[in-house]
Amino acid sequence: MKQKILLIDDDTNVARFVKFRLEKNGYDVRHIDNGIDGLDEIREFKPNMLILDMMMAGLDGREVAEKINEEDLMDLGHIIMLSGKEDSNEVEALFDLGIHDYLKKPFKIDTLLVRIERVLAPEPH
Amino acid sequence: MWLLYDILWLVNILAILFFLFINGVYLLLAAGSYFHIRKYRDIDKVFKMSGVFSSKLYKPVSVIAPAYNEEQTIIDSVNSLLNLKYSNYEVVVVNDGSKDQTLQRLIDYYKLKLDKRHQPVFVRHQPIRNVYTSKRYPKLLVVDKENGGKADALNAGINMAGNELFCAVDADSILESDVIIKMLRVFMEDESTVAVGGVVRVANGCKFRNRQIQNVSLPKTYLGRIQAVEYLRAFLFGRVGWDYLNSLLIISGAFGMFDRNAVIRVGGYLKDSVGEDMELVMRLHHFYRKEKQHYRIRFISEPVCWTEVPEDHKTLARQRNRWHRGLADTLFRHREMMFNPRYGRLGLFAMPFFFLGELISPIVELSGYLIVGFSWWIGAINGTFALLFFTSAVVLGMLLSLTSVYLEELTTRRYENVSDILILSFFAFLENLGFRQLHAWWRLRGLIDYFRGSKEWGAMKRKGIGS
Amino acid sequence: MQNETIYIQFITGILVVLVVLFVSLIIYSLARRRIRKYQEKKFTGAEEYMMPIIYGFMDKEIDTEEFSARIRSRYDLKMAYKNVNVIIDNVKGVERERLKTLLNIEEYHRYFLRQLYSSKIIEIARACVYFEKKVEANQKVMNKLRRLQHHSYPVICYAATLALINTNDSWVQNTALTVFIAKNNNSTMSIHDIVFKYYNNSQDEEKTAQFLFSIVSNSSTPVKSSAAIVKMFPELGFYQLIDPLYTLLIKLHRKRIGGRLMAAIIEVLCELYHPELDKQIEDTFFWASYDEPVRFAVVKWMNEHYRKEFDDALFILAVDPSHKIRIVAQTALLKLNASRKVTERLPADILGEWHEIERSGGAHVAAL
Numbered sequence: 001m002k003q004k005i006l007l008i009d010d011d012t013n014v015a016r017f018v019k020f021r022l023e024k025n026g027y028d029v030r031h032i033d034n035g036i037d038g039l040d041e042i043r044e045f046k047p048n049m050l051i052l053d054m055m056m057a058g059l060d061g062r063e064v065a066e067k068i069n070e071e072d073l074m075d076l077g078h079i080i081m082l083s084g085k086e087d088s089n090e091v092e093a094l095f096d097l098g099i100h101d102y103l104k105k106p107f108k109i110d111t112l113l114v115r116i117e118r119v120l121a122p123e124p125h
Numbered sequence: 126m127w128l129l130y131d132i133l134w135l136v137n138i139l140a141i142l143f144f145l146f147i148n149g150v151y152l153l154l155a156a157g158s159y160f161h162i163r164k165y166r167d168i169d170k171v172f173k174m175s176g177v178f179s180s181k182l183y184k185p186v187s188v189i190a191p192a193y194n195e196e197q198t199i200i201d202s203v204n205s206l207l208n209l210k211y212s213n214y215e216v217v218v219v220n221d222g223s224k225d226q227t228l229q230r231l232i233d234y235y236k237l238k239l240d241k242r243h244q245p246v247f248v249r250h251q252p253i254r255n256v257y258t259s260k261r262y263p264k265l266l267v268v269d270k271e272n273g274g275k276a277d278a279l280n281a282g283i284n285m286a287g288n289e290l291f292c293a294v295d296a297d298s299i300l301e302s303d304v305i306i307k308m309l310r311v312f313m314e315d316e317s318t319v320a321v322g323g324v325v326r327v328a329n330g331c332k333f334r335n336r337q338i339q340n341v342s343l344p345k346t347y348l349g350r351i352q353a354v355e356y357l358r359a360f361l362f363g364r365v366g367w368d369y370l371n372s373l374l375i376i377s378g379a380f381g382m383f384d385r386n387a388v389i390r391v392g393g394y395l396k397d398s399v400g401e402d403m404e405l406v407m408r409l410h411h412f413y414r415k416e417k418q419h420y421r422i423r424f425i426s427e428p429v430c431w432t433e434v435p436e437d438h439k440t441l442a443r444q445r446n447r448w449h450r451g452l453a454d455t456l457f458r459h460r461e462m463m464f465n466p467r468y469g470r471l472g473l474f475a476m477p478f479f480f481l482g483e484l485i486s487p488i489v490e491l492s493g494y495l496i497v498g499f500s501w502w503i504g505a506i507n508g509t510f511a512l513l514f515f516t517s518a519v520v521l522g523m524l525l526s527l528t529s530v531y532l533e534e535l536t537t538r539r540y541e542n543v544s545d546i547l548i549l550s551f552f553a554f555l556e557n558l559g560f561r562q563l564h565a566w567w568r569l570r571g572l573i574d575y576f577r578g579s580k581e582w583g584a585m586k587r588k589g590i591g592s
Numbered sequence: 593m594q595n596e597t598i599y600i601q602f603i604t605g606i607l608v609v610l611v612v613l614f615v616s617l618i619i620y621s622l623a624r625r626r627i628r629k630y631q632e633k634k635f636t637g638a639e640e641y642m643m644p645i646i647y648g649f650m651d652k653e654i655d656t657e658e659f660s661a662r663i664r665s666r667y668d669l670k671m672a673y674k675n676v677n678v679i680i681d682n683v684k685g686v687e688r689e690r691l692k693t694l695l696n697i698e699e700y701h702r703y704f705l706r707q708l709y710s711s712k713i714i715e716i717a718r719a720c721v722y723f724e725k726k727v728e729a730n731q732k733v734m735n736k737l738r739r740l741q742h743h744s745y746p747v748i749c750y751a752a753t754l755a756l757i758n759t760n761d762s763w764v765q766n767t768a769l770t771v772f773i774a775k776n777n778n779s780t781m782s783i784h785d786i787v788f789k790y791y792n793n794s795q796d797e798e799k800t801a802q803f804l805f806s807i808v809s810n811s812s813t814p815v816k817s818s819a820a821i822v823k824m825f826p827e828l829g830f831y832q833l834i835d836p837l838y839t840l841l842i843k844l845h846r847k848r849i850g851g852r853l854m855a856a857i858i859e860v861l862c863e864l865y866h867p868e869l870d871k872q873i874e875d876t877f878f879w880a881s882y883d884e885p886v887r888f889a890v891v892k893w894m895n896e897h898y899r900k901e902f903d904d905a906l907f908i909l910a911v912d913p914s915h916k917i918r919i920v921a922q923t924a925l926l927k928l929n930a931s932r933k934v935t936e937r938l939p940a941d942i943l944g945e946w947h948e949i950e951r952s953g954g955a956h957v958a959a960l
Contacts, residue, residue, distance in 0.1 A: 013675060013678035013682075014678065017647075017678075017683075020647055034335050035335065036335045037335075055210060055212075057208060057210060057303075058334075058335030060208050084212075106682045106688075108683065108685045109683060109687065164712075164713060165713065166714065182785055183784070184781060241952050241953065241955060242955045242956035243923075243948065243952035243955055244948060244952065245948075245957075313779050314746050314782075315746065315779065316778075316781075507596075509596055509599050509603075512599070513602065516603045516606050516607075520606050520607065524606065524609060524610050527610065527613050528613065531620075534617065534620065534621050534624070535620075543622055546617070546621045550617060
């Protein structure tokens, strides 16, 4: 079965491109452009991996991560955050919460792929 | 008898000329703003501010939101302020001695802790009781102070804000998420900018989701729709037109961005003014022109904030009464600038025009109806002449409102359905029959209240000097 | 009654205008929505068609020639441009470089070359953005961009400068920067933006540092611009400029010019530290006659690198006419650890401020 990845990012153009790339690498990818719908989608789609944009209008990435933590929607270790800024305080708070990794925009798609693999690859059969 | 007739005729002619002039200028302003918007639309997007999320290249901003008895909405409002798309900003919520649970709600929700940070006094205000911060929300600063009114709360916010630029916002209006970047572009273009305003639009009837506007639509009520037209005419094309002439006199209290040092230099918001937002802008003009320093006060034609307008007569009447008192107060305080060539276009055109077209127009309008009616009744003028008056006052007003709706459709295009445009144009006609006269009446009451209030204030002052 | 006719003509005229306006508004809104719907359909179609082609290009399955050949309409062309632009901004490395070559195709070049010579500001600006992104080398274009650096509208100057800075020729970059910085009406933020891009594009960091320093120390550069550039040095990591900056400061002090630039240098050296300046600042005559910015920079230095030797100066600055200078000076005096002595030496009207500083322990003293 394909590994499922959910992408929550309000920058649709970028997300579409990332989605295309991930699909090409054999993942089942869905994209949602805001935090509120994103949370619903996590419940329904039950992704193995979540790629979450930090800076979104409305509910932002950090709040989504906190909600996931509160309601125990998925393993926080399977979240990669994307962020356009380097704010060490914010990033530290996120690592404290337990997210797996963080990537600064703009990034190389290959870097993202490697990091996803690191989380998802050791799949026991 | 013939003398009376002649006088009445002359008065009528003057009233007609008055309306022709006022409406003509407004039409010209609207036309000017059309070309202004067309020419510069999207141009600001060239300042990509690509480093906006990553470095200290751009000025940090403080968002100051005064709150008074807003326990119902305060958490939602502050949450949306904390989620603006800009990395280097802080939110200063000033609790202006609320009598309800506003402060407690904030403390509980954000897990606020007392902070003993320094409280400098650059501008005066009522004493601050406590300052709170939150570890989890490093952007947030809550200031709890004794009640002193909106201007006073803003002053406290200005003192506590640590950044070069600040935004004054109404806690209950909804901001566009990229509002700071939009406004900052203006400061990037010309650094001598001291204040920037933006388009305030009617939120009633629009759908909001995820703290964002989702669907732009018209309010459902008569008064709401009237105001939708009014906001287009006065706050969109009116102000863009004034910006084009470089003589913007008002920046709405719902949202404005200011250079903090400039505001401190002129002494902050004026506590005893009812129209503190307009008064500050006027004082900035006054100060910088007097000092002969280069400065800019700008208006951007993009929507920056959505505000809930009152949809019942009583609240609306009170709001308009207050606005008119604020206008009277501001024009009176800065009367030195009026017809003073030292203040350029501002003193020679914008201010006198505000005096005529805004301040005393309710007097001219209401007495105009009476005099024309009377003159027609006694036969000093004939029906055609009365119709001429009606045309220059009311029908030209319709033309102006309709032009504004047209311009909205030509430039901003926020309404999605043709039916909304149809309703808007219908209300552009309707606005001028009934509501406009009622509005004039409210404003006249405001003017009367201003003079009454002003006398009381004067008496108090005399007592102060005597003792 | 000739007047009568004029009145009636006027009234009818206004009414006719009103009706015409109303009817045309309704027709216009209907038509506009129709057209928009049609265009949207076209653009969605174009997007669905073009996206796989763009991705194919990135995966090297398609080359530029084939890309051009596959374009069917201007909708395709526009849609592709929009998407390529966004992706370029959001990816790094090989993919980005490959996408940039896509912008070089004849169709885009021709189109934006025409826009560059347009009289509409927005079109010129868009063309500048294009030439910035694709990295232009065409002489004719560069000459035009150089002329646009003197455009009356600031956004155009900014965009043209960015385009020139984004070339591969360091001579072009340097002159473009010099020309931009020499202008009087730049905002600090746009200078920061441009200098930051210049720094990012440069190959040789040492040369960049020297060149920026030469601009700063050039007396014909507007003081405001020099100050803005100097303030970036710590972030850019130009530690090699510490000594030259100090020398420049002393030179400015001797000539008694450029207060704002002096303030910026003192602030930067405060961050990077310079022992000789630290000594010099003890001397009140060094700074007392300067305007607020210099005194403010000095008081911040004293607060940051407090020594007992600063005390006398700090007592002078604690009663400075400028409020922000006073509070920083008083904060520094907190470190004296002898509150009573301070209270005695300060005049009564300043005591309120001093007690407030004492209460807060100097936490978050105005950073401005």
